[in-house]
Amino acid sequence: MFRQKVLVSAMVAMSLLGCTKNTTAQVNADEPKEINEDLEAKFANVSPKLTSNNANPLLDFMFTADPTAIEHNGRIYVYATNDYQQYENVGKDGKNHYGFIRSLVMMSTDDMVNWTYHGIINTAKLSPWTLNSWAPSIASRLEADGKTHFYLYYSNSGVGTAMLTSTSPVGPWSDPLGKNLVDRSVPGVDCESPFDPGVVIDGQGTAWLAFGGGTPKTKYLPDNSRIVKLGTDMKSLASNVAKIPAPYFFEASDLNFIDGTWVYTYNTSWDPRTEWPYGVDKPTQCSMCYMTSKTPLDQNSWKYRDNYLKNPGDYNIGPYTNNHTHLFKFKGKYYIAYHAMYLQDYFGTKGGFRNVGIDEVQVDEKDVNIYMGKATFKGTSQLNPLNPFVLQQAETTAGTSGQVQFEAVGNPGNMVAKGKVDKQCLMVRGADFSQQIPAKFEARVKGKGRIDVYVNSLKGPALVSLICDGNEWATLSKKIERTIDKGVANIYFVFNGKDFLFDEWKFIY
Known part of the structure; x- marks a missing residue:
């Protein structure tokens, strides 16, 4: 009635x-x-975006972090760690220790300023055997059934890397394995934290997965960064696990494939740069760096190139925090997705809750050079x-x-x-x-x-x-x-x- x-x-x-x-x-x-x-x-x-022309953070009504992205049908879809779930559990006076996060956030855009919030992926329900869900990475491929399949990899706390699949960028999602794809039980993994996955499909349609993290055993060349070839089913391993000699590696592995070259990006540690035998400037603490290779399973083939994004605290868009990025190309432009503590003051908290932002970055595809980016409130222009x-x-x-x-x-x-x-x-x-x-x-x-x-x-x-x-x-x-x-x-x-x-x-x- x-x-x-x-x-x-x-x-x-x-x-x-x-x-x-x-x-x-x-x-x-x-x-x-x-x-x-x-x-x-x-x-x-209440919001830093409503009456300004700022495009960052992407969503201003919740906390998000550790972004990845995929293009589909003229839209870019971004997936992120759900820091808001932690905030809801500990409150504005609590700390973000990530322990309550068991979901991932979905959003998309076709113009880079108006974002459609697609809700969460409830990993606690889909994969109840997992501990947490952080730092997703996604790839898609047209398969023999005529459908585009989406393969989403994410950190199962610090113990391993899990995965979900779907035939839509917004789900429904399913867990095809019921266990970690990689963890310390897999021969050759042998790193402290086999998490923070980064997936890419190369020019021949072969998929690769990078991962790793942990407390550095040696400050200069810590032994925790890994890469492996994935099977054609995207849920098995098809090679030995190889090491990547990433200087001052800490976490946040990711992969791109540009003009026949594998590009590995990662977050450096907070340690002082006491050793630096490279012909480029030392990276600042907890910044993002990249390496390149033509033969990714050959440890000696990886070449350190440079750093490309400093810590968000260096750009005065919030306090210093951990660092995590994804490089992607959309409608002819390159972008860096990252996180910073944009919204803490607006939510009245100092607990370490993060938000995803995106800024343009210049990339020389011919020489595979990523030029230094910048994290801003202004963000991207409307396409x-x-x-x-x-x-x-x-x-x-x-x-x-x-x-x-x-x-x-x-x-x-x-x-x-x-x-x-x-x-x-x-x-x-x-x-x-x-x-x-x-x-x-x-x-x-x-x-x-x-x-x-x-x-x-x-x-x-x-x-x-x-x-x-x-x-x-x-x-x-x-x-x-x-x-x-x-x-x-x-x-x-x-x-x-x-x-x-x-x-x-x-x-x-």
């Missing part, structure tokens, strides 16, 4: 509000007057405008009012925003109104709540408002009485309501 505040028919109610009932829907007939509120001031100290006249997900954001909650509903990877009594905000950047002026706004919603839509600024009256009061999913639309200037704009969705859910939206011209 639906609730109405006055006894009028649904047709009269919709006429009063200018709403169209596209599915089963119900709206309040007595729309409350808009309260004059300084929304910019209200949200100013293409967002189309507001096609269906968009409420979980696609370039900024929020901070600590917005989302809930999984429907198909794997689909999330909906959850209302609260107090107002929250979602923002998308670079929406293209240059060719069309919107005449209506519609949204798929459920429960009792309100959405006020603003364009380019949170000041002044809302462009349009929707009010919902129904216990079933409904697509509501509202005629827009005001006009906006043609051009590219940011859109702000201010919403609230207990038990209110916001799934999708679009404008209609």
Whole structure:
């Protein structure tokens, strides 16, 4: 049963509000007057992204770390350690010792500034035999069944490397092994922590896995970095495990394949650089470095090249922390995904909780040179405008009012925003109104709540408002009485309501 505040028919109610009932829907007939509120001031100290042009961190409503990425159908999908799960367990006064993390985070974009949050991969449920899930690495390949298969490797705490598979970048995921792919029981592994995997598929379709970590036995050339060829099934080993002589190696192994060359990247230790027999500058402490090889199983073939990203603390975007990156190419540009403690002040914590950011980096593919990058709040530029006249997900954001909650509903990877009594905000950047002026706004919603839509600024009256009061999913639309200037704009969705859910939206011209 639906609730109405006055006894009028649904047709009269919709006429009063200018709403169209596209599915089963119900709206309040007595729309409350808009309260004059300084929304910019209200949200100013919650998120560093909402009212700025910053693109970092990628998600500003939760903590994420240790990124990896894969391209699929014109989108880049990023997977990360779920630091927010640790935060939820220990609270803002607790420490991030990573012990409560048993899930991974999924997100994607087609423009590098508006990110769609796809929820979590629940490794505790999928692989209950594992201890933790950190530092994923992913590869994909078109297989004989005509489907693209995704192979996701991750750290099972510090004891080994586990894996999951799917035929979609957002799942459902499955555990094909029920055990570690590599751990200390595998001959040749023989390193303290066979974790932090990095996977790559080379030009011949062969997959390779790097891993390793631990307390250095010797500061200059610690003996903990490994690489192995994977079997054609991506879940077995097809070679002996080889060592990589990585100077001051600590953790965070990753692999790329560029122009016939294997590129191994890793995080250096905090130890002083007392020995340095190379013709390039010493890397700073806990920075990211890279090596190259044409024959990766030959230990002597690996050549140290340089460092390419300093510690986030060196860039003044947060305190010093561990370091972990992934290098990838998307739409003709190279990027570094990494983590830094962007959000600690906004969440009121000093516990060591991290967030993924991305910045562009220059790569010379011919000589396989990675030039020094930089970690920033500004982040990446928008590659293409967002189309507001096609269906968009409420979980696609370039900024929020901070600590917005989302809930999984429907198909794997689909999330909906959850209302609260107090107002929250979602923002998308670079929406293209240059060719069309919107005449209506519609949204798929459920429960009792309100959405006020603003364009380019949170000041002044809302462009349009929707009010919902129904216990079933409904697509509501509202005629827009005001006009906006043609051009590219940011859109702000201010919403609230207990038990209110916001799934999708679009404008209609």
